[in-house]
Every structure is written in C-alpha cells, then in structure tokens.
Amino acid sequence: MPNVIDADLCVIGAGAAGLSVAAGAAQLGRKVVLVEKGKMGGDCLNYGCVPSKALLAAAARAQAMRDGGKFGVYGEPTVDFPAVMAHVRAAVAAIAPHDSQERFEGLGATVIREAGAFVGPRALAAGEHEIRAKHFVVATGSSPAVPPIPGLEAAPYLTNETVFDLDALPGHLVIVGGGPIGCELGQAFRRLGARVTIIDALEILNREDPEAVGLLRARLDAEGVALRERAKIARIDARAGAVSVALEGGETVEGSHLLLAVGRRANVDGLGLEAAGVAYTDKGIVVDDRLRTSNRRIYAAGDVAGGPQFTHLAGDHASTIVRNILFKMPARRRDRLAPRATYTDPEIAAVGLSEEEAAKDHPGARSARWRFADNDRAQTEGRTEGFLKLVADQRGRILGASAAGAGAAEAIGLVCFAMADKMSMRAFTNVMPAYPTRGEIVKRAAGAWYAPALFSDRTRLLVRLLALFD
Numbered sequence: 001m002p003n004v005i006d007a008d009l010c011v012i013g014a015g016a017a018g019l020s021v022a023a024g025a026a027q028l029g030r031k032v033v034l035v036e037k038g039k040m041g042g043d044c045l046n047y048g049c050v051p052s053k054a055l056l057a058a059a060a061r062a063q064a065m066r067d068g069g070k071f072g073v074y075g076e077p078t079v080d081f082p083a084v085m086a087h088v089r090a091a092v093a094a095i096a097p098h099d100s101q102e103r104f105e106g107l108g109a110t111v112i113r114e115a116g117a118f119v120g121p122r123a124l125a126a127g128e129h130e131i132r133a134k135h136f137v138v139a140t141g142s143s144p145a146v147p148p149i150p151g152l153e154a155a156p157y158l159t160n161e162t163v164f165d166l167d168a169l170p171g172h173l174v175i176v177g178g179g180p181i182g183c184e185l186g187q188a189f190r191r192l193g194a195r196v197t198i199i200d201a202l203e204i205l206n207r208e209d210p211e212a213v214g215l216l217r218a219r220l221d222a223e224g225v226a227l228r229e230r231a232k233i234a235r236i237d238a239r240a241g242a243v244s245v246a247l248e249g250g251e252t253v254e255g256s257h258l259l260l261a262v263g264r265r266a267n268v269d270g271l272g273l274e275a276a277g278v279a280y281t282d283k284g285i286v287v288d289d290r291l292r293t294s295n296r297r298i299y300a301a302g303d304v305a306g307g308p309q310f311t312h313l314a315g316d317h318a319s320t321i322v323r324n325i326l327f328k329m330p331a332r333r334r335d336r337l338a339p340r341a342t343y344t345d346p347e348i349a350a351v352g353l354s355e356e357e358a359a360k361d362h363p364g365a366r367s368a369r370w371r372f373a374d375n376d377r378a379q380t381e382g383r384t385e386g387f388l389k390l391v392a393d394q395r396g397r398i399l400g401a402s403a404a405g406a407g408a409a410e411a412i413g414l415v416c417f418a419m420a421d422k423m424s425m426r427a428f429t430n431v432m433p434a435y436p437t438r439g440e441i442v443k444r445a446a447g448a449w450y451a452p453a454l455f456s457d458r459t460r461l462l463v464r465l466l467a468l469f470d
C-alpha cells in the first residue's frame, strides 16, 4: 500500500519553474508537495545558466589579458583548467542553498526525492508515496535532443549535462549545433585554450538579428573558432579522445571531443500523462494561455510547456500559475515579454517584435538605432562594436528591441521594464542616465526615434513663431 499524502498543490520538478511555484504556494500557507528525481535546482543551477556563465566569466578573464595590448597592458593568460572548473563548481555551490531541500522544507513544503508519475487524474506516484492533490504543476523541464545522425548511437558525446564535469581541457572540441549553447560554450572553450569547431545545419543563432549575428561571427572568427554553417553531417565516428565528423560534400572535421547542442526535448516521457488525461505533443505539454493543460486541475510551466526556454520565463510562468490557482485570477502567460540574451562576446539580446514582425500588425511602426561607436563609455573601453535598435508603433509605444555588443542584455533589460508597463519611447527620452554609461544608448536610440518629428519643418516653424516672443 502506498503512503498516501493529501495536499493542496503537488509540483513535479524542482527547477526554475517548479521551485518558484512551490516557494510561492508554501509561503502563502498552502500544503505543498515538491517531487524531484534529480538535483534540486534543475538545469539552470546544475547544468545550464549558472555553470555556463561561470565558465564564460573565466574565459572573459583570459581574453581580456590577450586583448590588453591596445591598452598598453601586456601578458598572455596561463589557464589552469581544473582551477577554472573549481570556480564553476564554487558558483553553483554558492547558489545551491537557495534551491535546496532544506530551504523548501523550511518554507513548509514536503520534498520527495523520487521520480513522479501520474496514476490517475488527481494522483501521482513517487516512490512509496501517492500524492493526491487539488492541483498539480508539471515542471519537468527539458533534456538535450539527440539527432538521428548515422554513427552517433555508438559515439561517446558530451551534452550540457556532462560538459561541466570535464577535468581536462579538450584538445579540439567539435560542437554540433550553433544555438545559444553551442556559441556560448564554443567561445568559452576557445578562450580557455581549446581548438573549437562549431557545425550548424543552418546558421549560428539563426533566430537572432542577422546584423547582430554578423558581429558575433566576425568575433568568433577572429578568436579562432572554426565555423561550419549550412553544413549537413553525413556521419559521426567517435571513440574516447577522438571524433571524426564527415560533412556532406566531402569535408571531415577531426577533433578530440564531441559536444551535442542541437536543441531540447521536453521531459514528458514516463510521467503517466495519459493516466492524468494531459495532452502533449513532441514539443511539450499542450497548455492554454493560463498554462492549464487538458486536465483543468493540472498546469504546466517552464521548458516542458512548449514555448521559449529561459529561466526568467519559467519564473514568470510560476507567478502566472500561482495567481491562477491561489488567487483565482485569470492571469495569462506573458511569453511575448520574455527577453532572449546570448552571453557571448559580443552579447546578443532581443525582446518583443523585430521591425519586420511589427510591420505586419502595426501599420506605421518604425525603428531607430544607436551605435556603441557613438557611446562615449564604449569608446573609453575600446569596445565599440554593436548597436541597439528600438521598435515602436506610430504613437511611440515600444514593441521590441534588439541589441548586440558588450552590455546588450542589460540595455534590453531596460526595454523589458518599459514594455511590461506598456510605456512609450517618451519614457526613455525623459530618463537621465549617468554619463558615461553604456546604458545611455537606450535614451539615445529613443531620441533618434523622435528625431524626424522633432527636427521637422513643422517644429522649425513653431520655433520660429515662438521666437517672435523673444
């Protein structure tokens, strides 16, 4: 007989989405059961954002030394790879207590460290327990996709779940997939001293602004990352310490390690979704705009909910669900407000609509841009590549933005703030940022948006008329 636990809310998965739902509900006094089969903190803490950004930080240090010459500061970095990985592990360990079982038990939740599977529309089995809850939230995340490439089934390969366990720097890392994972890790390993080749069937970061991607491509090239874009892989042969990737057309890329970064697969297998009456596709669980599944008592959040895959969006899903379940508010998901940021150097970031997308639904929408080359702080730092582009409708309401360059993600953060409150470009022209900061670029781009109206014949006439009162 299972140990039956009655609860108000049962959350499956203790990653960004599940932890945020559980923390909110437990602190609001509801009886919460949190079920996690792996590490507390999920992908972001253990195999994703945190270790990758810690690795990028170490890589940036090494690159800063190499780039010092133009400042009159000379020196080549000595990279102690085990010490780099110790930094990566220390960053994860520093954040881990926030996501820990102890913290959640302290908040009043029951934490069960088992795989969960539905056994009915309102019952979940987890080890020796059966949880019967008024509501469930499926927040089981995603896993690295494995493409059907001949030879891969017999090849040893790394994914984001194993690459941070490396204790020696790869000689030549061959990365399949030039999305955010491939580009971030490719640049990091190159800067730390490895040879790196990135192979993509399309183009790297193919969802991003082509002008921004062009800047990154040039930088990767200058740093010695070999790119093979629009390259179809015919076959992969690999054994420990040696990999050979045959491309259609005859070229073969030889390396020492293989890293797969070709996208994600939603974690829906083994969850008993059929028993719960929850519909899903190969993209993830089917949800409505309140994140309800086909079983109205079961919600889905984060990567498993089929939309864009980001930690901040998983957190936002959690707050949508908390408002729906606990406050009985018809809160809706806000995926369109989720920024995308790839933390390469230069950074590439965007939110909302591009100019082309805006033109479809917003007649008269237009964009304005400012270059970091015209930003004094960027000049003082000798890092002037990149731009910010703002898109607004006819009345100035902000619809989106894209940016490239050092600090691009922070600049987009300001745009996110304005979009969440439906502000217009006026909000940016009114603000008085400190000089000299990279953040000034937002005010300057907004100023450029108003420039055609401000310096029009009409405004000149008005100024001439007012001059009569001098």
Ligand SMILES: Cc1cc2nc3c(=O)[nH]c(=O)nc-3n(C[C@H](O)[C@H](O)[C@H](O)COP(=O)(O)OP(=O)(O)OC[C@H]3O[C@@H](n4cnc5c(N)ncnc54)[C@H](O)[C@@H]3O)c2cc1C
Residues within 6 Å of the ligand: 012, 013, 014, 015, 016, 017, 018, 035, 036, 037, 038, 039, 040, 041, 042, 043, 044, 045, 047, 048, 049, 050, 052, 053, 114, 115, 116, 117, 139, 140, 141, 142, 160, 181, 267, 270, 271, 301, 302, 303, 304, 309, 310, 311, 312, 313, 314, 343
């Ligand atoms: C290398 C990499 C870098 C990234 N960098 C960034 C970044 O810089 N910024 C950003 O916003 N996003 C980034 N992401 C994406 C981000 O990590 C994810 O969007 C986020 O972790 C999704 O959170 P989640 O809660 O949906 O899923 P997860 O964090 O994957 O959590 C799901 C949890 O559910 C558990 N689980 C699964 N099935 C079961 C089951 N049956 N029973 C019990 N438990 C189960 C899993 O063990 C896991 O702990 C990155 C991802 C990767 C891979």
Ligand SMILES: NC(=O)c1ccc[n+]([C@@H]2O[C@H](COP(=O)([O-])OP(=O)(O)OC[C@H]3O[C@@H](n4cnc5c(N)ncnc54)[C@H](O)[C@@H]3O)[C@@H](O)[C@H]2O)c1
Residues within 6 Å of the ligand: 147, 149, 176, 177, 178, 179, 180, 181, 182, 184, 199, 200, 201, 202, 203, 204, 205, 206, 231, 233, 261, 262, 263, 264, 308, 309, 310, 340, 341, 342, 343
């Ligand atoms: N900075 C961040 O926020 C960040 C960083 C890393 C990951 N992530 C999240 O993780 C998710 C997964 O990242 P990802 O980079 O694995 O996936 P992705 O889907 O973004 O990119 C995968 C790339 O692999 C290529 N590809 C697919 N199949 C291929 C094949 N058989 N051969 C060669 N190339 C192939 C695609 O053309 C694409 O460019 C992203 O969608 C993102 O949301 C976010």
